[in-house]
């Protein structure tokens with residue numbers, strides 16, 4: 234089985250790039266299942282129901298999120314909609330709306346976690362996924378994990394903690410793709426960060442002018458995604474042995490497209 238995992242899709246330009254590229258990539262790479270990081274789908278902050286439907290129509294099976302999932306207030310109630318395949322990190326306090334894991338959305342089970350180093354106050358992602366796995370989550374399906382975190386060490390630590398128990402741990406949140414992809418000794422594929430689907434000539438997908446002004450002035454500035462130009466499409470493909478549910482390979486799939 235082959236799973237494509239796509240980094241944070243930023244705004245209109247990112248969504249257009251996914252729509253233009255994903256169908257062909259799925260057939261070219263013989264992809265069985267697609268996860269997409271959607272926390273920045275709506276103008277860079279948050280996501281909407283329309284964005285989710287657009288990404289499903291483009292070929293995404295499950296949409297994971299992160300710290301920006303709450304930014305579009307009108308979307309929060311939809312996190313509990315059983316028909317929208319959207320996750321929010323599982324280790325937010327459990328009274329929050331939404332769910333952080335699904336084994337009901339196809340041949341692959343997906344878990345979404347958020348890091349605690351330089352991100353925020355959450356339950357321990359290590360303990361929370363240990364509990365989830367101890368409860369029999371996955372129904373025997375291979376499990377992939379989107380760990381939305383800042384610190385490279387925290388992401389690597391979670392991957393080693395889960396080695397041999399899940400098919401993949403991939404990092405998101407920094408929007409910067411990393412080259413350290415590998416399969417750990419007991420069969421868990423890992424990469425520190427998937428990267429993004431966002432403008433090459435930008436600061437993490439955001440227009441240079443607004444982001445730079447923030448650093449120069451020390452004040453909050455209006456920032457918006459860079460919508461046009463060359464868009465980087467960053468993802469990885471995980472090869473999974475369906476007998477063991479573990480990974481046999483991981484490769485980067487990075488493309489560029491003019492929007």
Ligand SMILES: [Fe+2]
Pocket residue numbers: 241272273299406407408
């Ligand atoms: Fe992001």
Ligand SMILES: [Fe+2]
Pocket residue numbers: 272299300301381406407
């Ligand atoms: Fe994030």
